[in-house]
Amino acid sequence: MLSYALRTLTRMALTFFAIVTIVFFATRLSGDAIDYVVGEGITSEDRALLIEYYDLDKPLFSQYLAFLHAFTDGQFGLSFIERRPVSEIVVERLWPSAQLLLPAMALTLLVSIPLGIAAAIWRKSWVGSAVMAVAFLGYAVPNFVLAIVMMLVFSYWLNWLPVVGNGTALHFIMPTVAMAGVLIAALTRFTRNAMLDVLGQDFMRTARAKGLPEARVIVKHGLRNAGITILSVIGLQVAGLAAAGSVVIESIFAWPGIGDLLVSSALRRDYPVLQFGVLTVALAVIVINAAVDLAYAWADPRLRHTVKA
Amino acid sequence: MTYPAVPAPSLPAPSLPAAAYQLWRSADVIQKAAILIGIALVVLAIFAPLIAPFDPNSQSLISRLRPPLGFERAKAGYLLGTDELGRDVFSRSLYGLRLTLMLAGLGATLGLMIGGTLGLLAGIAGGRTEATIMAAVDTQIAVPFTLVALFLLAILGSSIQVIVLVLGLAGWEQYARIVRGEVKRLMNMPFIEAARAAGAGPLRIARHHLLPNIVSPLVVQFTLSLSNIVLLESTLSFLGLGVQPPTATLGSMVGIGRDYMPTAPWIVIAPAMMILLITFAVQILGDWLRDGADVRLRAR
Numbered sequence: 001m002l003s004y005a006l007r008t009l010t011r012m013a014l015t016f017f018a019i020v021t022i023v024f025f026a027t028r029l030s031g032d033a034i035d036y037v038v039g040e041g042i043t044s045e046d047r048a049l050l051i052e053y054y055d056l057d058k059p060l061f062s063q064y065l066a067f068l069h070a071f072t073d074g075q076f077g078l079s080f081i082e083r084r085p086v087s088e089i090v091v092e093r094l095w096p097s098a099q100l101l102l103p104a105m106a107l108t109l110l111v112s113i114p115l116g117i118a119a120a121i122w123r124k125s126w127v128g129s130a131v132m133a134v135a136f137l138g139y140a141v142p143n144f145v146l147a148i149v150m151m152l153v154f155s156y157w158l159n160w161l162p163v164v165g166n167g168t169a170l171h172f173i174m175p176t177v178a179m180a181g182v183l184i185a186a187l188t189r190f191t192r193n194a195m196l197d198v199l200g201q202d203f204m205r206t207a208r209a210k211g212l213p214e215a216r217v218i219v220k221h222g223l224r225n226a227g228i229t230i231l232s233v234i235g236l237q238v239a240g241l242a243a244a245g246s247v248v249i250e251s252i253f254a255w256p257g258i259g260d261l262l263v264s265s266a267l268r269r270d271y272p273v274l275q276f277g278v279l280t281v282a283l284a285v286i287v288i289n290a291a292v293d294l295a296y297a298w299a300d301p302r303l304r305h306t307v308k309a
Numbered sequence: 310m311t312y313p314a315v316p317a318p319s320l321p322a323p324s325l326p327a328a329a330y331q332l333w334r335s336a337d338v339i340q341k342a343a344i345l346i347g348i349a350l351v352v353l354a355i356f357a358p359l360i361a362p363f364d365p366n367s368q369s370l371i372s373r374l375r376p377p378l379g380f381e382r383a384k385a386g387y388l389l390g391t392d393e394l395g396r397d398v399f400s401r402s403l404y405g406l407r408l409t410l411m412l413a414g415l416g417a418t419l420g421l422m423i424g425g426t427l428g429l430l431a432g433i434a435g436g437r438t439e440a441t442i443m444a445a446v447d448t449q450i451a452v453p454f455t456l457v458a459l460f461l462l463a464i465l466g467s468s469i470q471v472i473v474l475v476l477g478l479a480g481w482e483q484y485a486r487i488v489r490g491e492v493k494r495l496m497n498m499p500f501i502e503a504a505r506a507a508g509a510g511p512l513r514i515a516r517h518h519l520l521p522n523i524v525s526p527l528v529v530q531f532t533l534s535l536s537n538i539v540l541l542e543s544t545l546s547f548l549g550l551g552v553q554p555p556t557a558t559l560g561s562m563v564g565i566g567r568d569y570m571p572t573a574p575w576i577v578i579a580p581a582m583m584i585l586l587i588t589f590a591v592q593i594l595g596d597w598l599r600d601g602a603d604v605r606l607r608a609r
Contacts, residue, residue: 015451140589144547145581156571244455266463278460282452
């Protein structure tokens with residue numbers, strides 16, 4: 001287990017290092033970023049001063065080293081536009097994002113696990129077909145279209161829900177549902193498939209032959225085993241989908257989270273903020289993946305012995 | 310004991326229309342609907358310049374924000390109404406569909422070429438080459454691609470070339486994994502060994518013996534990834550990071566139109582429905598093809 005954990009952590013660190021490097025050099029591909037910020041009508045002395053201020057005059061490789069150094073002292077630079085530390089700007093966006101993501105994840109689990117199990121148990125009846133049809137449709141609907149349609153119906157036509165912002169509890173309904181939509185569709189399909197794999201196993205028949213009640217067979221023997229697969233899917237697929245969803249949903253509903261920050265700083269070409277924001281989200285996703293990976297190995301001993309690094 | 314080789318029964322190769330008819334016969338109602346929708350969308354996209362009644366970018370300030378035909382204040386000739394600059398929503402949707410499908414097609418093809426080449430390389434070369442390529446695959450999987458796309462477009466600008474590149478980078482790792490897996494499986498097969506014994510070099514083996522055997526999983530993956538790429542393109546355009554105005558893409562029409570939703574919802578509805586139809590049709594077709602390929606694998 002320890003060596004498996006070490007391998008996972010090493011891979012995680014290498015992945016993050018690769019992303020840091022790619023992000024850094026990609027940012028510098030675009031020439032002098034300063035021109036996007038100051039615009040026309042600046043004297044060349046002022047421009048030179050700004051370039052010096054943001055260290056854009058140093059050789060590329062020493063800029064890269066300085067950038068890596070930032071991970072030791074936390075000095076990630078200043079926003080081009082807001083003129084304050086990017087770490088401060090990004091960190092204050094984390095909590096609103098979590099406030100949206102956690103309920104959306106909870107909703108996803110509450111809806112898709114029972115639906116997926118139902119679709120697996122009754123796969124040959126209309127229940128299974130109906131669940132899978134809805135899941136399929138849900139996967140085909142882009143989350144921004146879902147969000148826009150909900151806004152149109154519930155805010156503009158029915159006047160039930162506020163359009164944008166995060167002031168009251170009512171503000172949470174549409175973004176949460178819009179975010180959860182695609183996650184539910186994805187996880188329902190995975191849950192169904194994972195359950196189908198388990199339902200055909202010998203130990204399920206044994207459990208029934210022992211005379212256990214059906215519900216207990218499904219939950220204790222079926223779900224416990226399928227749960228391991230479902231967990232890995234949550235780590236690999238759902239974390240990525242959720243990160244992508246945050247970008248779109250937060251930007252539509254003017255939700256002051258990190259996704260909204262990324263879109264607005266991309267549109268305003270505020271590279272320091274964009275760079276640090278992308279790295280923060282990437283790190284979060286990598287950490288979740290690694291955590292799930294470790295949980296997976298801990299729950300299923302077969303894995304840590306068979307899988308080579 | 311060994312069995313004597315049974316000569317394969319020589320079936321006449323089915324002609325293309327006959328094969329298409331067979332496929333059509335094997336589809337269920339929803340799949341037939343998806344096929345028809347797919348064909349209709351492609352035809353609309355190809356013939357957009359002939360079908361569209363107006364130039365998609367010509368503005369008319371006196372006929373701004375008119376509703377679709379059949380509603381009060383509608384203006385004759387403007388089937389789906391006009392947008393905030395008096396442009397015809399129907400014409401813009403057609404051109405948007407055309408551009409969206411073109412970008413997605415190019416992006417998916419680029420992804421296939423990048424991923425297919427790297428996968429082939431990894432599978433044939435093995436060793437350090439394979440390890441490096443698979444490490445790149447793992448990195449790509451670990452990062453949510455929407456973020457990477459956002460980042461690249463912000464830095465490199467939203468020219469058509471950059472957009473196609475970004476769409477191509479989305480999903481290449483799927484092809485690489487599939488091709489590498491298939492190649493590794495095939496490389497152990499006797500017919501590859503026979504080819505090698507007959508003096509075929511790696512290029513000849515790749516071209517004549519490996520590629521024909523991995524076409525069908527690649528076609529399936531191409532279809533499945535196409536709908537993801539349409540979604541990615543639409544999302545980026547929606548956020549304002551795709552093809553820049555005034556050029557219409559379906560995503561940017563929804564993105565800009567949402568500001569006018571309370572008074573003119575039709576600007577958003579037409580392109581949003583088109584995006585839905587594309588992703589729906591493509592996903593159904595992809596699933597159908599995948600199931601077909603699976604059956605053949607099982608029968609083998």
